[in-house]
Amino acid sequence: MNALYFAQILLLIQIVNVHGEPHCSRYHYEEKMLEKMIRMEIRMEEIERKLQKAEETNKLLTDDIKDLQSHTVGKVxxxxxxxxxxxxxxxxxxxxxxxxxxxxxxxxxxxxxxxxxxxxxxxxxxxxxxxxxxxxxxxxxxxxxxxxxxxxxxxxxxxxxxxxxxxxxxxxxxxxxxxxxxxxxxxxxxxxxxxxxxxxxx
CATH class of the missing domain: 2.60.120.40 (Jelly Rolls)
Structure with a gap:
């Protein structure tokens, strides 16, 4: 799932909140749990993107270090x-x-x-x-x-x-x-x- 899809689900939940059952119902509790899960999924996607970017940066740094080492090997x-x-x-x-x-x-x-x-x-x-x-x-x-x-x-x-x-x-x-x-x-x-x-x- 992507962030846009999650946003659409959250919008539907808000519409249901306006016209749905009373807040004390079991439906309302499940609805809130679903909303929390969707928010967590969105947050996890953001974290995964940041991790991927960090891994790419780390690979570039590792390549730079190897390049520097290859230029100094054997030199005194x-x-x-x-x-x-x-x-x-x-x-x-x-x-x-x-x-x-x-x-x-x-x-x-x-x-x-x-x-x-x-x-x-x-x-x-x-x-x-x-x-x-x-x-x-x-x-x-x-x-x-x-x-x-x-x-x-x-x-x-x-x-x-x-x-x-x-x-x-x-x-x-x-x-x-x-x-x-x-x-x-x-x-x-x-x-x-x-x-x-x-x-x-x-």
Missing amino acids: AFFAIAKAHQLGMTKHQIVVFEEIVTHIGSSYDKTCGKFVAPKNGDYVFFSTVLGHNNAMVFLHVAVNNQQKTNFYAHGLNNGHDSTSVTVLYQLSEGDIVTIRNAGLKGDIHGSEYSSFGGFLLN
């Missing part, structure tokens, strides 16, 4: 920034970039500053580090604790200086890449001025 990329200053660092200490901005592939550990290659491939890494006020900072990119590429900053006249590096490494699954302090001491300025990122090239 991250970008993190340092918010806290890291002062008095020891030699070979890892610089930690504790706030993740982008993280595809879940391969960077923000608690210890380590990137772990999830699979074999060619990876690009880039980092910018700002030395603290008037500091001389020696840094290097390390792969499996081995020093690979150096970069350096030297703040003068109570100023700050930054340094950047971009590298391309061929890594095997499980290789660890970090940014480390290479000097005897090191003062790194955070406040989102220092960053570390990378991605799988192929």
Whole structure:
């Protein structure tokens, strides 16, 4: 039944109410019950339409999620920034970039500053580090604790200086890449001025 049919029945019931039996009759009770049932049927039809619309919307959202997942499967990329200053660092200490901005592939550990290659491939890494006020900072990119590429900053006249590096490494699954302090001491300025990122090239 549809809503129009139910509306016609309700109209007939109202006409019968005007010309029918007294309200205290059994007929009147059955008539009221029928009217309630018709209203419930109409309400159920409305609910079914809303459920159908919700199911269609849910299917569209599910398809969108699957589409996004298909575009990110196998991809690896991250970008993190340092918010806290890291002062008095020891030699070979890892610089930690504790706030993740982008993280595809879940391969960077923000608690210890380590990137772990999830699979074999060619990876690009880039980092910018700002030395603290008037500091001389020696840094290097390390792969499996081995020093690979150096970069350096030297703040003068109570100023700050930054340094950047971009590298391309061929890594095997499980290789660890970090940014480390290479000097005897090191003062790194955070406040989102220092960053570390990378991605799988192929």
